[in-house]
Amino acid sequence: MDNSIFQVYEDEIQSLEEEIKLLAEKYEDSQQESTFFSDEEILMSIKSYQTEIKGHEFPSNLKAELETLETDLSFLMKFTGIQFTNHSKKTVEKTRNRTVQKHRLSGNCHSLSFQLEFQLLEMQNKENVSVVINDLSIVMESGENSDVSKFVSSTEESGNLLTFFRSFSSYAEWYEHRRCTFLHFK
Amino acid sequence: GVFAHLEMLEVQSHEAAVKQVEMEQQEEKLARLKATVQELRLQRDKLQAKVDLQQKGQLCKEGVMLPLAQPSAQAVLEWKIKSVKAMLQVFYLTGISGKLTKRGVCFCISTAYEGTYLDSYFLDLLTEPEVQIYRHSVPVFIPLEQIAKKYLQTDIRRFLSVLSDHLNAYVRRRYQADQLQEHFSDQIEGKLQRNSLCNLLVFNYNVSSKSKTFLFNMRLLYGNLCCSLPTEVIISCTPDAPASVAEMAAAHSDLFRRVALHKAFRSFSSTEERVD
Numbered sequence: 001m002d003n004s005i006f007q008v009y010e011d012e013i014q015s016l017e018e019e020i021k022l023l024a025e026k027y028e029d030s031q032q033e034s035t036f037f038s039d040e041e042i043l044m045s046i047k048s049y050q051t052e053i054k055g056h057e058f059p060s061n062l063k064a065e066l067e068t069l070e071t072d073l074s075f076l077m078k079f080t081g082i083q084f085t086n087h088s089k090k091t092v093e094k095t096r097n098r099t100v101q102k103h104r105l106s107g108n109c110h111s112l113s114f115q116l117e118f119q120l121l122e123m124q125n126k127e128n129v130s131v132v133i134n135d136l137s138i139v140m141e142s143g144e145n146s147d148v149s150k151f152v153s154s155t156e157e158s159g160n161l162l163t164f165f166r167s168f169s170s171y172a173e174w175y176e177h178r179r180c181t182f183l184h185f186k
Numbered sequence: 187g188v189f190a191h192l193e194m195l196e197v198q199s200h201e202a203a204v205k206q207v208e209m210e211q212q213e214e215k216l217a218r219l220k221a222t223v224q225e226l227r228l229q230r231d232k233l234q235a236k237v238d239l240q241q242k243g244q245l246c247k248e249g250v251m252l253p254l255a256q257p258s259a260q261a262v263l264e265w266k267i268k269s270v271k272a273m274l275q276v277f278y279l280t281g282i283s284g285k286l287t288k289r290g291v292c293f294c295i296s297t298a299y300e301g302t303y304l305d306s307y308f309l310d311l312l313t314e315p316e317v318q319i320y321r322h323s324v325p326v327f328i329p330l331e332q333i334a335k336k337y338l339q340t341d342i343r344r345f346l347s348v349l350s351d352h353l354n355a356y357v358r359r360r361y362q363a364d365q366l367q368e369h370f371s372d373q374i375e376g377k378l379q380r381n382s383l384c385n386l387l388v389f390n391y392n393v394s395s396k397s398k399t400f401l402f403n404m405r406l407l408y409g410n411l412c413c414s415l416p417t418e419v420i421i422s423c424t425p426d427a428p429a430s431v432a433e434m435a436a437a438h439s440d441l442f443r444r445v446a447l448h449k450a451f452r453s454f455s456s457t458e459e460r461v462d
Contacts, residue, residue, distance in 0.1 A: 009219035016226035023233040030240050032268050045262035052259060062263040069270040072285045076277050079343065087273050105276060133279070133301035159301025165280035166350065 018096060029091040081169060082109050089120075097124040108141075109172035111179065115139040118161060133159045140168075142175070279303070281354075282346055289314065295350050297357040304357045309349075317342060327383045328352050329411070351412040358414035359384040365448035373451065375401060385411065387447075393434060393454075400424065400431050406442065419443050 037045075046063055053061070077083045084107040093100035099122045106115040119134040136159045138152050148171075155164045257265075277283035284293035290313040296306040310321040317338055324330045330349065337345035363380055375390040385408035393400050402423050409417035419442045421435040441450050 006215065006219065009216070009223055012223055013219070013226060016223070016230055020226065020230050020233060023230065023237055027233065027237050027240060030237070032265060035265055037262050037265060041262060042266050045259040045266075049259040049263055062260065062267065066263060066267050066270065069267060069274065073270055073274055073277075075286055075291075076274070076283060080277075080280065080282055082277075082280060084273055084276065087269075087276060089272060103276070131303040133303075136301070160298070161279055161301065162281045162296065162298040162303070162354070166347070166354075169280075170347070 022094060022096065026091070026094055029094070033088070033090050081173065082165065083107050098122070109168055110176040112168070112172045112175060113141045114168065116161075118159075133161045135159075136161060136164075138164065278306070281350055290317075290320070293346060295346065295353055297350075297354045299358045299361040302361075304361060307353055309346075311342075324349070324353070325356075325382070328356065348412075355408075355410075355412045355414045356384060359408055362414065362447035363387060366451060369448060370451045373454075383411070384408075393431070393438075395428075395431055395434065400427050402435060402438070404442075406447075414446070416443060 046066075049063055053063075084105060086106045087104070089101050089103045091099065091101050101120045101122075102117070103120055104115075104117050106113070108114065116136070116138055118136040121132045121134060123130045123132075136156050138156055140148060140152055142148055151167065155161075274283065274285075278294065278296055281296050281298075282293065283296070284291055287310070290311045293309045293311065294306055295309070297304045307323045307325075308321075309319060309324070312318050312320045319330075319334060319338070322330070328349075329352070333345060333348050333352070337348060363378065363384055367374070367378055370391075373391045375392060378387065378389040380387045387406040388404065390401055390403050393402055400423055402421050405418075405420040406416040407418040407420075408415070419439045421439045421442075423431055423435050438450075441453070445453070
């Protein structure tokens with residue numbers, strides 16, 4: 001019996017295992033992305049989870065994990081001044097080396113609000129994972145200001161999400177100072 | 187005679203037995219592999235059907251799909267955890283993210299060239315008794331100490347902002363040089379020389395005019411460390427070059443001050459026809 005027949009089966013086993021892994025991830029992503037629980041439902045679940053785990057030894061405490069993550073998030077929002085009010089994403093493509101997600105993000109920075117939509121492409125290459133933003137679309141409050149709209153359209157064209165946030169952050173801070181100063185002198 | 191013959195028969199029968207065992211083992215292995223393949227195929231088909239049903243369910247319903255059964259508290263919490271983690275990942279895209287640590291904060295500064303995210307750098311800060319940098323991954327040629335001395339104690343936000351400007355500008359200069367080497371190597375003569383901060387680039391490149399090729403020497407100096415465009419562009423050509431070529435050098439000099447390096451080179455292929 002020659003070894004090539006074993007190789008054929010072993011190759012198929014490997015490809016089936018990869019397919020199964022991808023399908024399982026697709027299913028989980030889809031579940032996650034299409035579900036929504038309100039803050040009240042979250043609070044209720046925390047309460048009932050607490051009574052469930054009382055007196056038991058649980059290897060992973062979900063409540064503690066959630067608290068740590070929420071503390072980190074609220075710290076970042078407070079520190080950077082960037083508050084995200086809504087975030088939704090949808091995985092539109094997922095293969096072994098490539099994931100494409102569509103994101104919708106809204107929030108405000110100091111007192112200025114924004115709404116973003118973009119496509120995020122993650123590619124696994126030899127050494128690392130590359131992240132690229134495409135199809136960026138920005139809607140900003142005070143978008144009537146011609147400087148702001150110029151900035152917004154050049155940012156959308158180049159997909160320059162990072163510069164958007166860095167610049168928006170300083171612009172919003174300046175705008176806030178100006179507003180407060182103006183109110184002070186009124 | 188007889189003994190030799192008997193020995194030979196013994197050896198033959200032993201070899202036959204060994205071969206028999208080998209064959210049985212191989213057949214067993216093959217049977218196991220076949221069975222595994224069947225199992226996995228079944229598993230895969232079941233999962234595929236599950237995913238297909240899920241997709242159909244989403245196409246039928248508009249808006250948000252509510253789970254049919256009452257989800258457990260654990261499932262709800264797991265959903266929320268994934269949701270918060272996703273939002274923390276979005277912060278990475280804004281350029282400044284991080285997490286709280288026992289003794290302070292660990293910040294992550296991300297960099298990008300337009301829509302492509304590049305290296306990220308971390309700064310582990312202690313907040314007691316005063317703000318100090320415990321560990322970091324900022325390259326040594328970035329003036330971290332200078333920036334820290336100026337801003338760290340009084341305005342951490344400003345400190346991170348200025349540091350982010352330096353890091354992003356460095357990464358973008360490096361990206362432009364890398365892109366040039368990767369996509370326009372046929373136009374570059376010899377080696378592209380650069381320093382670690384990528385704020386000084388020297389190289390020679392070919393330019394053709396009226397079906398003759400000329401060599402330009404280019405020296406780019408990026409005087410502003412927070413900027414990814416050069417402050418000084420010196421292009422020199424050979425003294426015997428005609429006036430039209432000298433004009434081209436002047437035009438290029440102006441172009442490189444305004445446009446990213448690799449984008450400027452990209453525009454040459456479209457303008458080269460015009461010069462000829």
